[in-house]
Amino acid sequence: MNWDDLRVFLAIADQGSLAGAARQLRVNHSTVFRRLNTIEEDLKVRLFERLPRGYVLTAAGEEMTVAARRVEADVADIERRIVGREVQLRGSLRVTTTEALAEGYLTRCIVDFGELYPEITVDLVVGYQVYDLSKREADVAIRPGLRPPDHLIARKLARLRWAVYAAPTYIDRFGTPGSVAELKDHRFVAFSDEPVQGLSFGWARELAADGEVVFTSNNLLVQRDAASAGIGLAVLPTYFGDPNPGLRRVFALDDARSLDVWLLTHPDLRDTARVKAFNEFILQAVKRDKTVLEGAE
Numbered sequence: 001m002n003w004d005d006l007r008v009f010l011a012i013a014d015q016g017s018l019a020g021a022a023r024q025l026r027v028n029h030s031t032v033f034r035r036l037n038t039i040e041e042d043l044k045v046r047l048f049e050r051l052p053r054g055y056v057l058t059a060a061g062e063e064m065t066v067a068a069r070r071v072e073a074d075v076a077d078i079e080r081r082i083v084g085r086e087v088q089l090r091g092s093l094r095v096t097t098t099e100a101l102a103e104g105y106l107t108r109c110i111v112d113f114g115e116l117y118p119e120i121t122v123d124l125v126v127g128y129q130v131y132d133l134s135k136r137e138a139d140v141a142i143r144p145g146l147r148p149p150d151h152l153i154a155r156k157l158a159r160l161r162w163a164v165y166a167a168p169t170y171i172d173r174f175g176t177p178g179s180v181a182e183l184k185d186h187r188f189v190a191f192s193d194e195p196v197q198g199l200s201f202g203w204a205r206e207l208a209a210d211g212e213v214v215f216t217s218n219n220l221l222v223q224r225d226a227a228s229a230g231i232g233l234a235v236l237p238t239y240f241g242d243p244n245p246g247l248r249r250v251f252a253l254d255d256a257r258s259l260d261v262w263l264l265t266h267p268d269l270r271d272t273a274r275v276k277a278f279n280e281f282i283l284q285a286v287k288r289d290k291t292v293l294e295g296a297e
Helices: 003-015 018-025 029-043 059-083 099-116 168-174 203-210 220-228 273-288 290-294
Strands: 048-051 054-057 091-097 120-126 140-145 153-160 162-166 187-191 212-217 233-237 248-252 259-265
Touching: 003 018, 003 029, 003 054, 003 059, 018 029, 054 059, 091 099, 091 273, 099 120, 099 140, 099 220, 099 273, 120 273, 140 273, 153 273, 153 290, 162 168, 162 220, 168 248, 187 220, 212 220, 220 233, 259 273, 273 290
Parallel strands: 091 120, 091 140, 187 212, 187 233
Antiparallel strands: 048 054, 140 259, 153 259, 162 233, 162 248
């Protein structure tokens, strides 16, 4: 077996399906199917049970997973150490962040970074999936959270503050609440029940205890657009809600509901030239534009 075989095996184990593994590996479904059959034929053992709910590890597959994870960690360690020695300001840099941070602020910063360092290509991966920096799924992560992981180098960028927003059409119909106590009988746009990046944003549901949740989504962009359409009040970060012409800030929430934004890098990559240049650029950009992310009072 070789490392590519193990990557295919681990992708199927992680995703529970050939289609999910194909998306993770960025290959087509038939390639994953063919590689798995070849692996099992070579080993003369079945690694997965093909069940209606997906691919489930057999006892042999479980045993192989333990060994494969060790190899995966060793390969990732070698890659990080080699990349960490790079001193040239060129090459690709994979950065992961949320949709709201990307659209609300970071995309503009990355455009400016590209003008300053034209030989560094930034691949901005946007979404709520938490990419593993230890496995080099990303080089840099910019994430909101209460506390950063202990195994990563973390630098605090800003403190995100939240406020309640409404469209002018909603205010015309239902009035303008001035505080939490005045939210009774109002309509709300809220997060879905599932947590996002390990955080539960249940604030709108808490505020709507005496009101009604009329629309839910796990995506802040969708919530913002729904609120802009006048369907209900939305709780949004101030950097994301304030610039939107279709919304008005109704009132700010107390600081207890604030979150920190963290700039995260693996220790092995801290001295990589392009990683170091990007991190310093973002830190200085946020320092200059502090009120953009942290929001005006």
